[in-house]
Amino acid sequence: MLKSPDQYYNLNQPVSGDQAEGYEVPQDKISSLVESGSTYEAVGSTVVSEASTERELKQDNDYEDPDDIKQYAGVYINVDTAKKTTPPKLIKVSELQDYMSRGRRNVIKDVVKEFMVLPRGWQHPCSEAIQHESLKSKNSLSKTIPYDHTRVKLQVSGNTGESDYYNASIIKAQQGKARFIAAIGPQSIGLAEQFWRMIWQQDVRTLVMLDEDVYSYWPSKVKTSEVFGEMTVLLQEATNHQTYTNRKLKIITADDKILNVHQLQFHIWPQGGVPGDCANLIDFIKQVKTRQEQTKLSPMLIHCRDGSGSTVTFLALYQLLDVLRYSSTISIYNVIRNMREHRMDVVLTRVQYLYIYDTLQHAQLTPEKTKTFSKEFNGMDDQTMNRKAVQEFAALRKIQELNMPQQQHIGEAEENVYKNRFLESSFDSSRPVLKSKSVTHGSNDYVNATKLEDDGSIILTQDPLAATLEDFWRLVYDYKCSTIIMLKDMSTANKTAAKYWPDSGMITYGYITVKCVNTESQDLFRTQKFQVMHQDHQEPVIVNH
Template identity: 30%
Template sequence: MVCVLLVTLLPFIVSTGKPKCSQTSNLKVAEASSMVIPEFSSSAESCSHYDTAIIAVMVALSSLLVIVFIIIVLYMLRFKKYKQAGSHSNSFRLTNGRTEDTELQSVPLLARSPSTNRKYPPLPVDKLEEEMNRRMADDNKLFREEFNALPVCPIQASCDAASKEENKEKNRYVNILPYDHSRVHLSSLEGVPDSDFINASYINGYQEKNKFIAAQGPKEETVNDFWRMIWEQNTATIVMVTNLKERKECKCAQYWPDQGCWTYGNIRVSVEDVMVLVDYTIRKFCIQQVGDVSGKKPQRLVTQFHFTSWPDFGVPFTPIGMLKFLKKVKTCNPQYAGPIVVHCSAGVGRTGTFIVIDAMLDMMGAERKVDVFGFVTRIRAQRCQMVQTDMQYVFIFQALLEHYLYGDTELEVTSLESHLAKLYAPLPGAGCGGLEAEFKKLTSIKIQNDKMRTGNLPANMKKNRVLQIIPYEFNRVIIPVKRGEENTDYVNASFIDGYRQKDSYMASQGPLQHTIEDFWRMIWEWRSCSIVMLTELEERGQEKCAQYWSSDGVMVCGDLSIELKREDECESYTVRDLLVTNNRENKARAVRQFHFHGWPEVGIPTDGKGMINIIAAVQKQQQQSGNHPITVHCSAGAGRTGTFCALSTVLERVKAEGILDVFQTVKSLRLQRPHMVQTLEQYEFCYKVVQEYIDAFSDYANFNDGPFYHSIVLDHTQHIHAHTCVNHIA
């Protein structure tokens, strides 16, 4: 294009720049100056000089055109090569602009060299929040620039072993191959060529060489090799950051038995324990080499931490679950063990994200700064494409900021009393106590009003009891649209995660008179069999909740009929057994309502006994009726409702692990519904109830002796004594 432009302009330059040749030339004096301009000797000589100049200019321009043409050709050839080599990057782009681990057809990867002038130096932790806000402006523009500046491969590295014909079927994705210099070598099997190969790479930690092995998710044909690697590398911890299937695609073969024992190659794997939590599952395996008739082969304990909350698209909504998960991995991995094996599907995106967060938390503790750009660059020299998307890159920073701002707030039950003493003590220079300062951090969390679209529609505004408490779009409870009626899928209620499973609760406002039918449609649609009511129908002369059941007879709400079958008075609550019948479907279900009377019109309950009792009663009901969502409501569905959900979640963890985290539990609730645990009094009440619960058990120190967290006796040779690891027959 530059050439065409120059050729077009050349005649114009020649014609306009050519001077006229006159027959005579006189000595001229400038009008405004005394400087003398000499006359030309003759018109012929003048034209001759001009022709020579024109020829010189044309030669120069021609040379310039040739040079420009050559540069453009070379540039286009280079760009074409770049585009072909870098097509893997474009292949990851989905229609919604997000990127995911995707099986690719092209193998070559373009190696881009990092800039010699370091644009992204290590970041002091006290600048982390400021820098996060700056880089996230304009839809993460600066973060995208930073991520795109990362070298895809900082070094020229070969993948000869992975590219061998015998090994091609062992690779899940054709362009995610381990480098020869950092790949994990298995011991060769006799008579099996290239049996030393597995798609896995050693990855350094913050200051620990080969702390991790980043691996692809095992394929059906590589499961035996995977367990062989676990055994040979002396691995005690497996971190799995994918689900077996996502978007109906197989992401990883199930390489463990659901129960009992199974043999993979020459490694016997038996399941010892399984603990399912809201964000992850922990599985304990006992593994042993087979073929030893003496039975003297040592047994080893291997723990798999399976993070189940990574969504099919993008990244987790909040880094809280990942930070808890990572802490559990760090705590449980034995010092004697070999590398921690981390895998997702391809072993680069989520795997890299986990490893970078771990390393940067270590760096944050040691140096009070983080170097995400530098660390990602270094580990990409060990395995290609580690941290695969800009969203994963931003998520790393979000996790680091979360840890910096709020720290580790988990407590052992044995330390709660001393911790409360610190919370009640005044903070130097803060003008308040520790408890108030902790609660202020919670109230500073921004309420995302722009994420409440449906609740703010004009047709739905009248369905909200309190205009400041409207469900977020991402987790609002949706009910079926009534035939022929628009905007009938809305009810003011939010799904709330519990300790063991997602959507454990439906946090709802107390029904208005004109939303009673919607309330019962929600109960029916989501098969809720337990309702917790934390308000009276009227308090201080104001309606707090419409009566959504009939004291005698049957209440009809559209297609649903609600009949009171039984009513029992307990110490601090009433139990009502209701029969809900869908007249259109000719089906009926039993629903039990727990109506708590222990909450005064002003303030909080005087003690926690009533709340502890009703939580226990609801949990017992759930075990009998199936773990469908528990409907919890007060008036607005935030203050008392949030307190109940927080206490139920915290106490369940106390029983299971002997650990509590009131702060992060409430923080998580507030991210799911505005104003959950609304006042400082309610927040303090959460701590008091937990302390009261612990004090009620004289053997509270034995919480950790539960069936899952039983002690396992290990000696320095990592053998497991026979009484703790028993092989089950499948």
């Protein structure tokens, strides 16, 4: 169901009350949050000292990787310049590409300035979370705790000793019912039991998981069940996609009431960081939207390890992609600021904040429909097909231009230049890193190859040179490649290409030995099966070539 622009208009608006002017933060508060990073006093609440905060919330976000702008964007900026407080302005959707094309360094500086003046720390009372006796175990590893006015309060029954507390916040409540719940992922069986109580009581039908490092709160095998407190969780179906898994779960209470829940688990969001490919996340968000639209008024629950970093980066994009489509103006700053009224310090790092901008830029260039089924091609005339191809290829070229600033320092280093057949080398951010030992002179962890997917499931590489034969097989061995596809035979390959396989028997390349197990010839191609072994490791890798 399509929504009208008016339904998204308020996402761009500043919060109400004493911050209704939208952007300005009092200068004394800017100084404290930017320069000292010390404790903040919530309006109308009891002042909590820094010492007591450290004592109560010893577990912090140290597991987060440093938000290294240079590593992510390939551009170094002086973070001190981000202390200047320039009020952000609404951006016209039609001018977003112009805004993002002003030079990467200028864009990053402006985005970081926005991030640095967002309200940080406690903006509202958190007395219930602070005073809870089991705070440490129930907050897991998160320093972020829920505000009193937005926390999810669990229903308790009689004198069972159950707690009404879980580290979760209601975000953007509408018509007395939550649209979204941001939560920490359960780290123990006890938290998993409370997690499912919360899902049942809040009538959650769509569950989004962004972090692999949580307690397994669902059965591992289809058609099996596990008991969590008073809830029995049955895994009915599990469908694996390239970057995510869709599970259909049935929750059954002690009195045989049933709740059907869909869990969508995104697999390639690195802990404390951001996904490497915006397109994968955009596609995932579209799948989640399709599922959530079927649940009507039921809230959607999103969780990661801390319930603030990946969780609300995802949630911001979930909403902003609609703003991008239906509204005439957009403000990432206002959306994040409004959500920080509901949960503390959502979107934890500068890199996550910049990633929101980058993803929206890519989304605007990407056709709304990126998949075409064969039956649609059958009914498409040549003119329509050509127009579609031209539009999509133009979008790809524009996205390629956006990615050009990425660093290629490692591949262009003096010790690696001879390993590249042509001038092009791998981007530092997407190259596979070789880990196994080598004996070939000059070998290190570099090979001219690119991971198309963050998990290394698809790798592109050049035909190996004579000097890189061992490195080629190290790549195959280290990433457990089960299939090699060679698109040319040796008669049509580049003159510098070296034959890298045995037709029979075995050949040793440095520490790597390749044994031909089987060969089958077809009319148009030949298939071979190799056993690849490394001198320092016992387990072989079986490869179809």
